[in-house]
Amino acid sequence: MNRTITMNLSGIIFHIEEDAYDRLNKYLSTIRSYFKDSDGRDEIMNDIESRIAEMLQEKVSNTKQAVLMMDVESVIALMGRPEDFAGDNEQSQTASQSANENQQRQYNGRRRRVFRDPDEKLLGGVCSGIANYFDFDPIWLRAAFAISFFVFGSGLLVYIILWIIIPEAKTTAEKLEMRGEKVDINNIGKAVTEEFDDLKKRMKNFGDNVGSTENRERVKSSARKATEFLGDVFYNMIKVLGKIVAVFLVIIGILLMVGLLATIFGKGTISVFNAPGSNIHFSLYEFGSAVLPNDLSIQLVVISLILFLGVPLLSIIYAGIRHLFGIKQKNRIVKYTANILWLIGLVMVFYIGTVIGTDFEEQANSKQHIDIKQPANGVLYLDVNPTAEDDIELGSRYRHNRINFGDWNLISKDDNKFRIGYPELNIVASETDSFELVAIRTAHGFDKKDAVNRAKNIDYSLVQNDSTILFNSFFDINAEDKLRAQDLQLIIKVPVGKIVYLGKRTERIIFDIDNVDDALDRDMVNRRWQMTAAGLKCLDCEGLEEKEFDNDSLDRYIKKLHKMDANDVPPPPPAPPEPSEKNNKYFF
Amino acid sequence: MNIENTKAQMKKGVLEFCILSILSHGENYPSEIIEKMKEAKLIVVEGTLYPLLMRLKNDGLLSYRWEESTSGPPRKYYKLTPVGEQFLKELDTTWKELVEAVNKTTNRTSQNG
Structure with a gap:
């Protein structure tokens, strides 16, 4: 026993068994999809349907009223498979078009x-x-x-x-x-090649049609076809491009995701700072603990970052994979969950930003005069105390290549202190007739008092040995003070007529010191500078003026520099400070 | 080289010619055309015919009229238009030339072979 369905085919009513109906319906829709987009599809479908109705009518009688699977199968065998129709169709232009489309559909199907x-x-x-x-x-x-x-x-x-x-x-x-x-690649390649062959063929047809210009209608329809076709080509190209983009999205998304997770959880393995003395790396985790106020938990930051950055990254990967595999089903729950999680992340990031931001609200300075001994012969030698951390970096002159955070570099950290580079050294004219040294310490805080406290906590020391001042290239701040844009500026005041000598290492801490000769930082070191009424004037800069940028003079200049090094023409660099009673160490 | 494919290709070229020829003897509806072509073993499956008829009609070579059927859906009776007749004449000439040419060629080939 089998259930039957009542079916209307070309106006004739049939009783047809369910499975037979399914078979017939599928067959008809296959044919329909074969002729999709080709002219007169409905007419062809009508003809085919009425022919099938005719044939089925011969199969039923008063004693056998229902159409059975067997009947449908035999009708389909007579009509043939859609592939067979298409095979007979390749002659004329429209036919080849539809055949081509058919192939494509078959391919897609x-x-x-x-x-x-x-x-x-x-x-x-x-x-x-x-x-x-x-x-x-x-x-x-x-x-x-x-x-x-x-x-x-x-x-x-x-x-x-x-x-x-x-x-x-x-x-x-x-x-x-x-x-x-x-x-696979071959298939995609094949599809693209077919597409372009098709393009050539259609272009040729289009050209022929235009050439003949028999009637306007035809040209018009060809033009329309051409546009439609160009649309097709672009559509396909965009589709291929889309897949490529999707692959990149997935790869980039995954890389960024790994990067994010590594930055957050990989304590010390991936550094955010290109810290000198490469043994020290800061993970975001540690950096966070250095910046965050004590009442803000680092876990909160981690969660907010994962939500705020991770969710979009996951969405990118998700979208890429969906597009790559042509997955159409929408998953609303995933979408809404992602949106909500991201919003939560956004709120948290906003909150954390505000909390940290208020701690940077006010800036304050702490200015301090340091009494230094006046050099005996009127020449003050300035240099930087060599440290192990500096030595690693000495090979590189390009300190600005390094990743800085604001104005300063985090150099190292232990439980109580952050070591930060670099203080900035400036040289100006003195209002009195003696050398002076002023230290200006800057920090931020939620109010002035807070900021001043932080500024005063900046820990710095330098050593004077007779006429030589040795600066440290770093200053320390207390860990519990947190990083609040602490900065240190050192100002040497030179009386008019007196001379300073900038040692080689000072290049690290000087920055754009005003001088009459307009010398750059790297040209200022290893030279003596005399304070005049107009400003600092170079005493050993004879080689600088002829610095024109043809190779000869550059070579000469370099040779001259070498000679100068070899003969020690400029005053000898100050001898390293000897341990003596005369050494003065200043802490402040 | 697929022999079936080649055979099909050869048949395809003459299908339109045959349809027009069948219709030149008078009106026919698709089932009758199919019958005749099946007899001649020109086509194997009926589905082939409909797109062809459709195209010939769209090109103005055929016209049709509806006729009620006593035992089924209304039928489309196709006949040649004047353009179609002209077209058929030319195809006829071409066909004759082709047959002659093919015969000549194949005979010579067999003699040589």
């Missing part, structure tokens, strides 16, 4: 889609599904995922995303699609 494979699954069937899609043994993908689970858990994350995005192959049709026509 059987195209492989990605599904999770429930039959071969280990966990969610993600690996076996993807392996099916690209035709390789899932064991490799499984191994790759297993390994990546240990890289900050990124593999686990990707796996879960894939699990959510990729639908499971539930029906037989989906399982067939899962193993459908191979999708």
